[in-house]
Amino acid sequence: MTRYIIKRLLGLIPVIIGVSICAFLLIHLIPGDPARAILGERATPESLAAVREQLGLNDPLHIQYLRFMGQLIQGDFGRSVITNSLVIEEFAERFPATMELSIAAMTIAILVGVLAGVISAVKQYSWFDNISMIGALFGVSVPIFWLGLMMQWLFAFKLGLLDASARLSVELRLDNITNFYVLDSILTGNWEALFDSLKHLILPSLALATIPMAIIARMTRSSMLEVLRQDYIRTARAKGLKEKVVIFRHALKNAFLPVLTVMGLQFGTLLGGAVLTETIFSWPGIGRLMYEAIMQRDFPVVQSGILIISLIFVFINLVVDILYSFVDPRIRVN
Amino acid sequence: MSETVLNLNDTQQPRNETRESKGLWADAFNRIVRSKSSLIGLIIVAIFLLVALVAPVIAPYDPINDSDLVKRLEEPSGQHIMGRDSQGRDIFSRLIYGSRISVQIGVISVSFALILGVSLGAAAGYYGRWLDGIIMRAMDILLAFPSVLLAIAITAVLGPELRNAMIAIGVVYTPHFARIVRSTVLSVKAAEYIEAARSIGCSDLRIIMRHVLPNCIAPIIVQTTLSVGTAILDAAALSFLGLGAQPPTPEWGAMLSDGRSYIQKAPHVMIFPGMAIMFVVLGFNLLGDGLRDALDPRLKQ
Numbered sequence: 097m098t099r100y101i102i103k104r105l106l107g108l109i110p111v112i113i114g115v116s117i118c119a120f121l122l123i124h125l126i127p128g129d130p131a132r133a134i135l136g137e138r139a140t141p142e143s144l145a146a147v148r149e150q151l152g153l154n155d156p157l158h159i160q161y162l163r164f165m166g167q168l169i170q171g172d173f174g175r176s177v178i179t180n181s182l183v184i185e186e187f188a189e190r191f192p193a194t195m196e197l198s199i200a201a202m203t204i205a206i207l208v209g210v211l212a213g214v215i216s217a218v219k220q221y222s223w224f225d226n227i228s229m230i231g232a233l234f235g236v237s238v239p240i241f242w243l244g245l246m247m248q249w250l251f252a253f254k255l256g257l258l259d260a261s262a263r264l265s266v267e268l269r270l271d272n273i274t275n276f277y278v279l280d281s282i283l284t285g286n287w288e289a290l291f292d293s294l295k296h297l298i299l300p301s302l303a304l305a306t307i308p309m310a311i312i313a314r315m316t317r318s319s320m321l322e323v324l325r326q327d328y329i330r331t332a333r334a335k336g337l338k339e340k341v342v343i344f345r346h347a348l349k350n351a352f353l354p355v356l357t358v359m360g361l362q363f364g365t366l367l368g369g370a371v372l373t374e375t376i377f378s379w380p381g382i383g384r385l386m387y388e389a390i391m392q393r394d395f396p397v398v399q400s401g402i403l404i405i406s407l408i409f410v411f412i413n414l415v416v417d418i419l420y421s422f423v424d425p426r427i428r429v430n
Numbered sequence: 431m432s433e434t435v436l437n438l439n440d441t442q443q444p445r446n447e448t449r450e451s452k453g454l455w456a457d458a459f460n461r462i463v464r465s466k467s468s469l470i471g472l473i474i475v476a477i478f479l480l481v482a483l484v485a486p487v488i489a490p491y492d493p494i495n496d497s498d499l500v501k502r503l504e505e506p507s508g509q510h511i512m513g514r515d516s517q518g519r520d521i522f523s524r525l526i527y528g529s530r531i532s533v534q535i536g537v538i539s540v541s542f543a544l545i546l547g548v549s550l551g552a553a554a555g556y557y558g559r560w561l562d563g564i565i566m567r568a569m570d571i572l573l574a575f576p577s578v579l580l581a582i583a584i585t586a587v588l589g590p591e592l593r594n595a596m597i598a599i600g601v602v603y604t605p606h607f608a609r610i611v612r613s614t615v616l617s618v619k620a621a622e623y624i625e626a627a628r629s630i631g632c633s634d635l636r637i638i639m640r641h642v643l644p645n646c647i648a649p650i651i652v653q654t655t656l657s658v659g660t661a662i663l664d665a666a667a668l669s670f671l672g673l674g675a676q677p678p679t680p681e682w683g684a685m686l687s688d689g690r691s692y693i694q695k696a697p698h699v700m701i702f703p704g705m706a707i708m709f710v711v712l713g714f715n716l717l718g719d720g721l722r723d724a725l726d727p728r729l730k731q
Binding site for chain 2: 110111114115117118122123125126127233234236237238239241242243245246248249253364365367368369371372375386387390391393395398402405406409410
């Protein structure tokens with residue numbers, strides 16, 4: 097097992113180097129002068145020179161890359177050219193918001209998706225199966241930013257049940273311990289804030305959950321259908337086990353492997369989808385930070401941001417692969 | 431006991447595989463038409479293409495110039511069945527013209543990914559060794575980025591324009607095509623008919639084009655169909671963020687972005703473009719799934 101993990105970690109090195117090269121080159125894709133692109137047409141020659149100096153654009157490309165990597169290894173992800181704050185600090189500050197949203201979305205997606213998939217497989221071609229699979233098809237086809245806005249319109253503006261933007265109402269105070277608002281309000285026993293932060297969390301996490309929920313439901317269904325046909329399921333039933341035990345203990349356990357992979361991939365994709373969802377719901381996470389950086393042409397933040405998010409993405413996929421090999425030892429051998 | 435059950439099950443299965451085959455494409459078409467969901471997909475895609483084709487004939491108003499600021503955000507009525515947008519333009523007409531832009535997005539960005547991905551995948555699979563290593567590692571790296579985010583970043587640095595959004599989407603989709611083609615090439619490369627072609631002196635290019643690639647046609651068609659749908663979805667997201675089509679272009683994502691500010695006052699401005707995107711993408715998804723089953727019945731379970 098340790099050997100497998102080490103092998104996988106070593107295999108990450110070329111990917112990480114490649115990702116860093118892509119992120120590094122991103123800023124050089126800007127047509128014309130990046131310094132002018134950041135500062136705009138009316139920039140003075142002095143400020144242009146200063147930005148060029150700050151970004152190190154005067155050096156040859158390979159020197160720039162080596163310096164970029166050298167800084168990265170020391171944990172220096174550069175500074176924003178707009179606010180001059182450290183990119184890594186901005187990310188660290190906003191990261192809990194995105195994680196809270198992603199975890200909530202993934203929880204919804206897994207609970208609903210797996211359950212719908214299992215019921216659909218067990219009752220194949222029933223009305224439940226038909227409706228949930230049609231729902232899943234719509235789920236992968238709908239633009240989530242539009243769905244999010246429609247949910248805002250219905251649940252926040254029309255019905256006034258939930259909140260459409262930010263993480264907490266302005267008038268509420270919450271002591272930050274972990275910056276996960278739901279967790280913080282439980283830890284401090286602030287029930288009013290807990291209720292309020294949940295009201296803010298539901299709509300964006302539902303919007304973000306749509307696509308993974310649909311994909312997990314489809315994957316669970318097809319994987320369950322395959323497993324349910326196998327002999328050992330028949331044996332389990334023949335032994336007189338309760339149907340619930342057969343389905344959840346025997347079938348789902350084996351059907352779960354491909355679903356687990358999909359979950360890992362989707363969790364990474366959530367980080368991309370967060371840009372849209374966080375923008376719509378004014379959620380102060382890293383997705384919104386990326387959006388603001390793009391709009392202000394704050395390219396160092398965009399560059400480091402995409403690098404950080406991709407590294408998280410790569411890391412999550414690695415964790416899923418390792419988990420996978422735990423559950424299915426055959427993977428390690430191959 | 432269990433054996434008798436097995437036998438019973440086996441004999442109960444209907445066997446009607448003796449139907450006469452009329453060739454791959456005719457068979458595939460028959461299967462699509464017989465499956466309800468892929469038929470719906472086919473119909474949606476056909477309507478979408480038809481609307482794009484005859485847009486100037488069926489659109490009651492000009493999508494850009496017929497604006498009446500006094501009647502901005504007017505609710506749907508007999509004259510304007512989907513109402514007017516923030517500039518007082520007819521939303522229905524803009525939606526119809528928008529389908530042309532969506533066709534353009536689907537065709538251009540997916541063709542980009544298709545041509546690049548197929549060439550890279552074929553070269554990697556056919557020549558193998560270091561070329562394979564380099565190309566496929568590069569593809570892995572592209573896949574290491576969350577796709578929407580990569581498209582957003584590329585468009586952001588290239589400049590907010592529809593053309594750049596299409597390039598970004600093309601780049602992001604390339605690895606999927608490369609992977610499909612490479613794996614098929616690897617599976618047929620050692621076949622005897624390839625060796626035969628080489629021994630009669632066919633050039634590498636001819637072998638790849640005439641003997642290798644036809645084997646990947648089915649999976650490529652499926653991937654292309656599904657990609658057109660997601661390309662339209664992703665381009666709409668980019669335009670919504672202000673990175674793709676710019677106003678006054680009647681692109682669906684840009685129309686949503688325009689309606690966003692008036693969501694409380696005039697929700698109709700947002701409802702219709704979103705539904706248009708959803709149904710077109712749904713159509714391509716249904717058709718793509720149907721094609722997958724139709725072109726490779728072994729996959730269907």
